[in-house]
Amino acid sequence: MKVVIIEDEKPAARRLSRMLNEIGIEPIAMLHSVEEAVNWFYSNEHPDLLFLDIQLSDGLSFEIFEEVEVKSAIIFTTAYDEYALKAFKLNSVDYLLKPIDSDELNNAVNQFKNTHTITNDHSFNFEQIKDLISPSETNYKKRFTVKIGQHLKMIFIESIECFYSEDKATHIHTIDGRSYLIEDTLEQLETKLQPDTFFRVSRKYFININAIKDIISYSNSRLKIVLQSYNESEIIVSRERVKDFKNWLG
Incomplete structure (x- = not known):
């Protein structure tokens, strides 16, 4: 399984990488910003699975999808509260709350392995998620x-x-x-x-x-x-x- 981590906090990215290593997965890249991720996707084959933080150093990670048609499945990693997470549930998006628990990580990966087929047809609405997380004043x-x-x-x-x-x-x-x-x-x-x-x-x-x-x-x-x-x-x-x-x- 090819996995990429997109996380602006490098200690958190390294911790997630170690946790994935423990279940036999070696991430092929760790990216830390919207710009870095966009450039990487333009020049590399898209992975099977992304672990994607929402708030990156140069903006919301949703901006990546405005530039690139990402073909990977996504598991969001987030510290947002339960109200914002309703957006993910409504859109059938998997997510892990920070700090990430090893059992929950293992369950999410196993669920991906058992049920997911790679497609570039995203079944969720990024704009709806973005609006609920960052509502307009x-x-x-x-x-x-x-x-x-x-x-x-x-x-x-x-x-x-x-x-x-x-x-x-x-x-x-x-x-x-x-x-x-x-x-x-x-x-x-x-x-x-x-x-x-x-x-x-x-x-x-x-x-x-x-x-x-x-x-x-x-x-x-x-x-x-x-x-x-x-x-x-x-x-x-x-x-x-x-x-x-x-x-x-x-």
Whole structure:
């Protein structure tokens, strides 16, 4: 079996190579960038299988396929979280989460051996995967319009500390300490807010990472969040969300 590793972190590439050696596979090349990979594919016979990192030193690995019609099967190696990985599952693409586990690597290779026939007809949509991993910021809300008496007021996303639900209504709380009623539910906001900036810590709250003043250990393995100005009630990260919250902070 001819195998190529495309991975920009050289220690990670060497580790994967050693793991493949242990199961009797000697990679024929280790490539570290989009440019290097494109040049290699133009001048070499395509391998049976690629182990492909998503984020390379000079861009996303998907850019390789914009330049070259790659005829190899692909196993992605990625550190992306479970939400982005939905893209791979939807497109029937095999993947290994970093740090790569030897048993999972062995299973992936055996599955390839047992089921794969080489074809240049990729059955998955690179653009869909790319969009889910790196969504365009233009899809997210940049401002909200609220009604105050007979007037309309624009509230820009940068000035919002949190969104909260109270008495079956949704409110915005801003950095100047004011709250406004909006029509969206918290569920609707999940697809409208930039996930790097806003996180739903519980059924009641979405918070802005830039508004966090303090994070305090709380009972039952939960966390208490203190924002810059919001003090209407305690903001508690529910126990089932603590792990995701910590990952979001990181």
